[in-house]
Amino acid sequence: MITVSFPDGSSREFEDNRSPLDVAQSIGPRLAQAALAAEVDGQMWDLSRPLPGSCTLRLLTWKDVEGREVYRHSTTHLMAQAVQALYPEARLTVGPPLEDRFYYDIDMPPVSEEDFAAIEAKMHEFAEADLPIAREEVSREQAKVLFAGDQYKLELLEDIPEGQTLTIYRQGDWFDLCRGPHMPSTGRIKAFKLLSVAGAYWRGDASNKQLQRLYGTSYPSQKELDEHLQRLEDAKARDHRKLGRELGLFMFSNDVGPGLPLWLPKGAIVRDTLERFLQKEQQRRGYLPVVTPHIGRKKLYETSGHWETYQDSMFPLMVGEDEFEQFVLKPMNCPHHIQIYKNELRSYRDLPLRLAEFGSVYRYEQSGELNGLTRVRSFTVDDSHLFVAPEQLEDEFRKVVELILFVFQKLELTDYTARVGLRDPDKFIGDIEVWEKAENAIIKAAQELGLKHTIEKGEAAFYGPKLDFIFRDVLGRQWQLGTVQVDYNLPERFGLEYIGSDGQAHRPVMIHRAPFGSLERFIGLLIEHYNGAFPLWLAPTQIKVLPIADRHADYAREVVAELTEAGFRAEFDADNSKIGAKIAIAETQKIPYMAVIGDKEIEAQSVAVRARGRHDLGAMPRADFLAKLRDEEDRGT
Numbered sequence: 001m002i003t004v005s006f007p008d009g010s011s012r013e014f015e016d017n018r019s020p021l022d023v024a025q026s027i028g029p030r031l032a033q034a035a036l037a038a039e040v041d042g043q044m045w046d047l048s049r050p051l052p053g054s055c056t057l058r059l060l061t062w063k064d065v066e067g068r069e070v071y072r073h074s075t076t077h078l079m080a081q082a083v084q085a086l087y088p089e090a091r092l093t094v095g096p097p098l099e100d101r102f103y104y105d106i107d108m109p110p111v112s113e114e115d116f117a118a119i120e121a122k123m124h125e126f127a128e129a130d131l132p133i134a135r136e137e138v139s140r141e142q143a144k145v146l147f148a149g150d151q152y153k154l155e156l157l158e159d160i161p162e163g164q165t166l167t168i169y170r171q172g173d174w175f176d177l178c179r180g181p182h183m184p185s186t187g188r189i190k191a192f193k194l195l196s197v198a199g200a201y202w203r204g205d206a207s208n209k210q211l212q213r214l215y216g217t218s219y220p221s222q223k224e225l226d227e228h229l230q231r232l233e234d235a236k237a238r239d240h241r242k243l244g245r246e247l248g249l250f251m252f253s254n255d256v257g258p259g260l261p262l263w264l265p266k267g268a269i270v271r272d273t274l275e276r277f278l279q280k281e282q283q284r285r286g287y288l289p290v291v292t293p294h295i296g297r298k299k300l301y302e303t304s305g306h307w308e309t310y311q312d313s314m315f316p317l318m319v320g321e322d323e324f325e326q327f328v329l330k331p332m333n334c335p336h337h338i339q340i341y342k343n344e345l346r347s348y349r350d351l352p353l354r355l356a357e358f359g360s361v362y363r364y365e366q367s368g369e370l371n372g373l374t375r376v377r378s379f380t381v382d383d384s385h386l387f388v389a390p391e392q393l394e395d396e397f398r399k400v401v402e403l404i405l406f407v408f409q410k411l412e413l414t415d416y417t418a419r420v421g422l423r424d425p426d427k428f429i430g431d432i433e434v435w436e437k438a439e440n441a442i443i444k445a446a447q448e449l450g451l452k453h454t455i456e457k458g459e460a461a462f463y464g465p466k467l468d469f470i471f472r473d474v475l476g477r478q479w480q481l482g483t484v485q486v487d488y489n490l491p492e493r494f495g496l497e498y499i500g501s502d503g504q505a506h507r508p509v510m511i512h513r514a515p516f517g518s519l520e521r522f523i524g525l526l527i528e529h530y531n532g533a534f535p536l537w538l539a540p541t542q543i544k545v546l547p548i549a550d551r552h553a554d555y556a557r558e559v560v561a562e563l564t565e566a567g568f569r570a571e572f573d574a575d576n577s578k579i580g581a582k583i584a585i586a587e588t589q590k591i592p593y594m595a596v597i598g599d600k601e602i603e604a605q606s607v608a609v610r611a612r613g614r615h616d617l618g619a620m621p622r623a624d625f626l627a628k629l630r631d632e633e634d635r636g637t
């Protein structure tokens, strides 16, 4: 008999050689049906593999990340089996599961999406045959024989350390070198689809042969798969790179360089509007503006520690007149703000000192990692550094979180959670006691503000605990937004002080915070979240005034002038096309309001108003239209 303990603390006795599937069946048929794999004493385990003895058992279902990975990895094998059935010369390399899909890099003749149907049909054939998936331990010698002539698998075998158990997984007469685990049989794979194919190099090295990277995804039901495919379609239509081009918001120039966005007038308006909104709010809350240069001496970053820990992400050094004149393009604004703190002898009466800057920073991301506005090499942080006395930390931290929540509310970002990042025991600098004090202050602030939050050990930066905001957009995708970070380390490194009420020198604590995070990334998110249809207060063009015929142009210009005078961003439509076509264009530009001008409107000194999305609001006096706009904008900001 063996004793199996469960995550809830309970335990039960079983006969020897029972598998996790047997255990699941003894608990109930539904669990046995839902179980995909298991974790036995912390180790991933096949459902049908006998338990090693008394152990702790966690059954994994679709609800578990690991369960989904096993499901998708079994689908990867199904795909590989189908590919090799259709292309016997194909050689398999590696194929890991990703967050919501999988791929396999295969050495085979180039395929296109037209070939997917045949591969999927073969996969269905093997799934319907419900082939048992069997784990088999093999010796290194046996493995070499099994994969003789397969240079990729032989190379992979070399990488596996001596002494590690080697396993292959068989389904039908097909097998693959694999760590596993897998589901018990191919019939458990219910719904799948190949998504795309791309070229990839063996081991990512362009001097190697190009392989076919086949992407696919799978779900436990056709309904869930269809929903996922619909989300992918929606995401494609909302892609900020596509909308950014269509709406004239930003561009990239190969001559300027990859990952260096150029903001076009319309995009710059969105950006400025966001900055002004936050500036105004910060002013109300006691922040002081500062402006600092984009470069600084290398020594500054040696003192801050960034040079040592962050160098890989920094642009190469700039060398000045002599070797001591070495400059760094700033990856962070903190060291500059610290110099401003140090500019004067600070007293406890100066604290908290809140310095704020929309500070541009530069990070040398790998070119392959760059992606639209979400992964760039130059970006602007709505950065602020708060210098506080230790006893002010808790209160000040709460105020920062309040500001962030206020910002989210104004931007209608409602679906978010906060993540408290606590120290990684192997990777932190400073005293455990001060860390604990700060960690407790963060958790307390999150609780007091009723913030939905998770606590994650090991997620802190090396210099202090933090609070991150994770936002879920309309498509259910997660984005990391602003961060609040406590820092006991930089004040120490730079020897920061203030004179306390006791006349003695004390060390302040720093808080780094950025509600938007990177403006580039944040606007990328907003574009996709709003599908390019910004609320009135953020829209680059708020109103387009459309004269029906030439004779209406003067009055239309008068309306534009009146709206502009009132502080709105109104545009005159000088196009010669028919009114229907003009309206259609304004719709594709996602402009919140159109004011159509014809004979009747001139006669009545009114405007015929249409709202974005084909809502005809009818004619209204100009003053009423203006009042309506003012009211909506006030509600927006």
Ligand SMILES: [Zn+2]
Pocket: 073, 077, 176, 177, 178, 179, 180
């Ligand atoms: Zn595998």
Ligand SMILES: [Zn+2]
Pocket: 332, 333, 334, 385, 512, 513
């Ligand atoms: Zn900072």
